[in-house]
Amino acid sequence: MRIAQLQTHTYQEKKKNIEELGKYLERIQNEKVDLVTVGEMFTCPYNTRNFPVYAEPEGGESWKEFSRLAAKYQIYLSAGTIPEVDEEGRIYNTAYVFDRSGKQIGKHRKMHLFDINIEGGLRFKESDTLSAGDECTVFDTEFGKMGLCICFDFRFPELSRLMVQRGAGIILVPAAFNMITGPAHWDIMFQSRALDNQCYVMGTSAARESSGYIAWGHTLLVSPWGNIIQEMDEKEGYIINDIDLDYIDKVRRELPLLAGRREDIYRLQELKN
Numbered sequence: 001m002r003i004a005q006l007q008t009h010t011y012q013e014k015k016k017n018i019e020e021l022g023k024y025l026e027r028i029q030n031e032k033v034d035l036v037t038v039g040e041m042f043t044c045p046y047n048t049r050n051f052p053v054y055a056e057p058e059g060g061e062s063w064k065e066f067s068r069l070a071a072k073y074q075i076y077l078s079a080g081t082i083p084e085v086d087e088e089g090r091i092y093n094t095a096y097v098f099d100r101s102g103k104q105i106g107k108h109r110k111m112h113l114f115d116i117n118i119e120g121g122l123r124f125k126e127s128d129t130l131s132a133g134d135e136c137t138v139f140d141t142e143f144g145k146m147g148l149c150i151c152f153d154f155r156f157p158e159l160s161r162l163m164v165q166r167g168a169g170i171i172l173v174p175a176a177f178n179m180i181t182g183p184a185h186w187d188i189m190f191q192s193r194a195l196d197n198q199c200y201v202m203g204t205s206a207a208r209e210s211s212g213y214i215a216w217g218h219t220l221l222v223s224p225w226g227n228i229i230q231e232m233d234e235k236e237g238y239i240i241n242d243i244d245l246d247y248i249d250k251v252r253r254e255l256p257l258l259a260g261r262r263e264d265i266y267r268l269q270e271l272k273n
């Protein structure tokens, strides 16, 4: 399976971000990529004030364009995240995934909102304008099941384990870490989740300095063994990698961590489907 991760700049104009996505897809079309991923809030500068302004309902203009692009290039498209507004006017940080025909096959609303206050560092409160989703997301593809969560969600290890319990062999994580948490936690978090769950994890970020929010960048792909297959720096661009899906079973067979769990002593209990 061949995957491309796009680390894009986030412009103020929503449309320009989608046009840029189209240009990237055009540029890489001869690479015969199966799956393309983009970062968190890639059409909306990452700022709580912007979320209600940029929000669209499911099926809105941006959604239609993502679906069209997926069908045009016959790819699976994990179209990062965008602000979504529901019928009651609630706003979510939402990730959509489309198949090669442009059909939506996955949707995840960020479950853990990024509310932090690091003394002398960064204060961010997504809950000022966003509501939290409440569903764990796993969807089917021709390459097997994939899990989907958004940035801060990935800090909660139970969620990844739940996705893996539901059969995910790859976890997609549109994200936007920052200059405080990025250097401290980005690599170690992705490597830990991959290692514990013996699956591929793909962290796809915005490029550095994306219209106000200084994103860490460092889009990366980690193997089920926990090693970083490739990691970008902070600049705009993309990486393309081939992954071997049989390797997931090989690692799980040779180092049986998942099979070795003591479910007679402890268990992850799923309270909501």
Ligand SMILES: NC(=O)CC(=O)C(=O)O
Residues within 6 Å of the ligand: 114, 150, 151, 152, 153, 155, 175, 176, 177, 178, 181, 182
């Ligand atoms: N953007 C996020 O949701 C999370 C983040 O930047 C962090 O966990 O650090």
